[in-house]
Amino acid sequence: MTTAPLPIPTPPAAPTPAAAPRPAPAVLPSDPTAAVRPYQDYVYAYPHKTAYRPLPGRPALREIWRAEPKDALALYLHIPFCEVRCGFCNLFTRVGAPGDLTTRYLDALDRQAAAVRDALGDEQPVRFAAAAFGGGTPTFLEAAELERLCDIAEHRMGAPLGTVPLSVEASPATATADRLAVLAARGATRISLGVQSFAEDEARAAVRPQRRADVEAALGRIRATGVPVLNIDLIYGIDGQTPASWRASLDAALAWEPEELYLYPLYVRPLTGLSGRTAVDDPAWDAQRLALYRQGRDHLLERGYTQTSMRMFRRAGAAAQGPDDHACQTDGMIGLGCGARSYTAGLHYSFDYAVGMPQVRAIIDDYTATRDFSTARHGRRIDADEARRRHLLQSLLQAEGLATAEYRARFGTEPQADFPAALAAFAARGWLDEAAAPDRLRLGPEGLAHSDAVGPALFSAKVRADMAAYETR
Numbered sequence: 001m002t003t004a005p006l007p008i009p010t011p012p013a014a015p016t017p018a019a020a021p022r023p024a025p026a027v028l029p030s031d032p033t034a035a036v037r038p039y040q041d042y043v044y045a046y047p048h049k050t051a052y053r054p055l056p057g058r059p060a061l062r063e064i065w066r067a068e069p070k071d072a073l074a075l076y077l078h079i080p081f082c083e084v085r086c087g088f089c090n091l092f093t094r095v096g097a098p099g100d101l102t103t104r105y106l107d108a109l110d111r112q113a114a115a116v117r118d119a120l121g122d123e124q125p126v127r128f129a130a131a132a133f134g135g136g137t138p139t140f141l142e143a144a145e146l147e148r149l150c151d152i153a154e155h156r157m158g159a160p161l162g163t164v165p166l167s168v169e170a171s172p173a174t175a176t177a178d179r180l181a182v183l184a185a186r187g188a189t190r191i192s193l194g195v196q197s198f199a200e201d202e203a204r205a206a207v208r209p210q211r212r213a214d215v216e217a218a219l220g221r222i223r224a225t226g227v228p229v230l231n232i233d234l235i236y237g238i239d240g241q242t243p244a245s246w247r248a249s250l251d252a253a254l255a256w257e258p259e260e261l262y263l264y265p266l267y268v269r270p271l272t273g274l275s276g277r278t279a280v281d282d283p284a285w286d287a288q289r290l291a292l293y294r295q296g297r298d299h300l301l302e303r304g305y306t307q308t309s310m311r312m313f314r315r316a317g318a319a320a321q322g323p324d325d326h327a328c329q330t331d332g333m334i335g336l337g338c339g340a341r342s343y344t345a346g347l348h349y350s351f352d353y354a355v356g357m358p359q360v361r362a363i364i365d366d367y368t369a370t371r372d373f374s375t376a377r378h379g380r381r382i383d384a385d386e387a388r389r390r391h392l393l394q395s396l397l398q399a400e401g402l403a404t405a406e407y408r409a410r411f412g413t414e415p416q417a418d419f420p421a422a423l424a425a426f427a428a429r430g431w432l433d434e435a436a437a438p439d440r441l442r443l444g445p446e447g448l449a450h451s452d453a454v455g456p457a458l459f460s461a462k463v464r465a466d467m468a469a470y471e472t473r
Helices: 061-065 101-120 143-156 177-185 200-205 212-225 243-254 283-302 357-369 384-396 404-411 420-428 445-449 451-457 461-469
Strands: 073-079 128-135 166-170 190-196 229-236 260-265 305-307 312-315 333-336 341-343 347-350 378-381
Touching: 061 101, 073 143, 101 143, 101 333, 101 357, 128 143, 143 177, 166 177, 177 212, 190 212, 190 260, 212 229, 229 243, 229 283, 243 283, 260 283, 283 305, 283 312, 283 445, 384 404, 420 451, 445 451
Parallel strands: 073 128, 073 333, 128 166, 166 190, 190 229, 229 260
Antiparallel strands: 260 312, 305 312, 333 341, 341 347, 347 378
8 A cells, every 4th residue: 555755743632532512603793894704614515514413213215315306416435545644634534444444445335335326216317417536535545446446436326437527536645657547547537636735844734744756746647647637736824834835836736737726725623633733713824824815816817717616726728527417506416435425405414424533443444344224324404494505505605606596496585585694794795796697696706715704604503503512523
């Protein structure tokens, strides 16, 4: 198995109490001139897994999916292994896979896929419109194991790899030629490389040891595959980072002409390698990150990239991954693996969630020993109000915003009538685009810059309370 490119430094000690409560997402102050923390929560899905709870009676997947449209599903396969755990990472993953753990994990993934595909039935057409391998680090798997992962997606689940977009996450150390060759041959249309910083001292500060030469070599191997979309992830707000070093990382990434670039603000979360940091709520750190965000945004826009969300930028004229008619607001998701979530219109579900290493290992061990995957274990019911919130939130956090006609057609109401206080607060702060067409509700540049405050402001009181009550472990 691939080893880390540099000796792994000992990260700062994590908080001892495993039951430290998660801070409740903040509500926007009623005074539009009052300061707002711009980095409250990265809302990549709503509701967050910390709002999930054990599902009474463990509902059968066949019943969950019986009445759901299944003609434009997304498929996500989760690999919970990494060669090193970055200091900022609170994803569901563990370092290393001793013995035959990856084999046992893929065995369980295959059993789960068979059970899920059976539960989807054949009464209605089942079609996958997009697929992704995430983690963790999918390319932690050896080449033959990646072949098996593709077989599970294609032959067990019926996702036609090579026809639908397939995105795969990788790290520099695991983006080896043999692994990349498998992914390219099986139809990968996008490889995302987590670089975070091209400066070696910044990478060490983020507890992500890597050599610049190894990063560049990995990018060269990805480009050699001919996979049409290369994405590079970068992080701003790392200790010791300056506008000059941030510009240097941006230019190093741009030298590869990536089709996509993701710019992530650094977050420090409980039980991660950086959680000993004391400046989590430091206004000066917020100001630094916001300034670096604006610098990065403007630099990419000047270089011909289009902003599609706060984090994502796409190069003008870049090749498309392929047809993708999956809409996260309305279409279902099938997640396979113990760190994946699935969702229907009325229920989001997954396995248990943890960040701490002992708990993550226990959940993975439980998953690999599971024989019956026909029911949902943990999740959250989505009522009409939450469905409206989710639709508005997931649309508004994209640069194109919300088509109000689509919202009206789905819910029979107007977003301004359903969420008058929140939208008025956004408008009062200058976050909404006043130049948008009458049938379009979208954020302006400052609204996008404050996406991590906009999203949490739309959380329901119940989700807010359940997230705050979740005991981090």
